[in-house]
Amino acid sequence: ATHDHTQFEERHLCYISQLGKGNFGCVELCRYDPLGDNTGELVAVKKLQPNKISNQEDFQKEVKTLSVLHCDYIVKYRGVCYSMGRLSMSLVMEYLPYGSLNGYMWTNRYNITTRRMLLFASQICKGMEYLQTLRYVHRDLAARNILVANDSLVKIADFGLTKVLPFDKEYYRLSQPGQSPLFWLAPECLNENKFSHKSDVWSFGIVLHELFSYCDNNSNPKVLCLRAIGQNVQGTSISMHLSNMLANNWRLPSPPNCPSEVYGLMKDCWTYDFDKRPMFCDLSKKVENMIQSDR
């Protein structure tokens, strides 16, 4: 049987504001208000730009993916809304009022403790552990794709690039270079378009760097990598330069005032050989030990 996609009637979805845009379309804040008295719940509605058909297929997959995920550390699926006579479909999700993690970290940079950052890191690890049990590879783990539910709870969101591993392989090979942002990608993704739980671990290390940099846009992974590459980017693409630097053991520098054992954890996630990188279950234990000892 098809999944019981809770149906939201378009006439009761009241537009409030736009939350953000992506290369797919946009996400809007709406109130689902069937009683028409403003007592309905706030929801986040992801709408597709109707142009590209390929987007439609990818969007269907994203809806399918999110509808089977049930985890405290993953944004909740609410259902779908068909409009234009089932011609176009929107994805309805829970609305998280504190917004995306990168905005939250920068806004609250003066009163977020190391313990709080480690709590967020352990929650992201647990969400990723859950994804791994279902053989999903997120492929776009970044602070901009983490949502903040409240001052002590974050959730993984944006499953637009998520792929399920084949039954007989522990990696997913993309046919052509994808649209994942370069500076969050593991070397094997840059060099061979190979995505796995271990490449998600690499991206988690980048998210740790973002967290401990308070998501400062002046020292985000893109800025730091481009500075290391140097302005004189000759013919070879940025991807090639980055790949060469990583092969020569260059890594993002430690964020200012970052505890050395946290930077050590980032470096573990950035082990060149993906077989030697820690698993998310190892990472969450290490992070939880740091939370305990960080009194």
Ligand SMILES: C[C@H](Nc1nc(-c2c[nH]c3ncc(Cl)cc23)ncc1F)C(=O)NCC(F)(F)F
């Ligand atoms: C394109 C949309 N962008 C944004 N969304 C929100 C947002 C606040 N609260 C939210 N509650 C549920 C959802 Cl799905 C989004 C938001 N805030 C700022 C944005 F720029 C998005 O989906 N971003 C990926 C992720 F959700 F992971 F942050």
